Amino acid sequence: IQLTQSPSFLSASVGDRVTITCRASQGISSYLAWYQQEPGKAPKLLIYAASTLQSGVPSRFSGSGSGTEFTLTISSLQPEDFATYYCQQLNTYPLTFGGGTKVEIK
């Protein structure tokens, strides 16, 4: 299953609302996760089951979608949110990641 993230890069300001899309090549129900990766660090699980916030993740992050289209939204971008975000499907082996979306400071 291929996952296509868009955009691959976005430039935004602190306080902006940001939305990242992940489209699957076939239906994956809600078996999708979102990860955040800061430069030089390991990825961190943000959201699982498409819309469930992992413990300790700020409530400005939210996820939605099912089937083939999913979104990650950051309601008010904070300085620590500038990172690369990846979606991952866990519906079918082999598991796959999207290509990533790099969020940079405008």
Next chain:
Amino acid sequence: EVQLVESGGGLVQPGGSLSLSCAASGFTFSDHYMDWVRQAPGKGLEWVGRTRNKANSYTTEYAASVKGRFTISRDDSKNSLYLQMNSLKTEDTAVYYCARDYCSGGWCYLGYWGQGSLVTVSS
């Protein structure tokens, strides 16, 4: 606290072999699925494979790009995960992460990650 520490990375020639280890602590290792994920320099994440837990007979899954060349194993008595990599290619150059599952509703996501170990395949 969950801790995952990879080791064993380094420089290897094309066609060679290398074994990575991941030492786990802070949880009951035998209860959990464990994964390997890699990231080539400047590129995105690529899932490598998974070993299920004892309750699921330690079965494994692999990405097509490594199937037949890489083998994932585990030793629950040592709280350790392994990745045996054979017939290495230059495109296997990457940071390799081990990750522990976080399961919900019967599905297991990658909830905890190690810091990674760099493998460089070059002549």
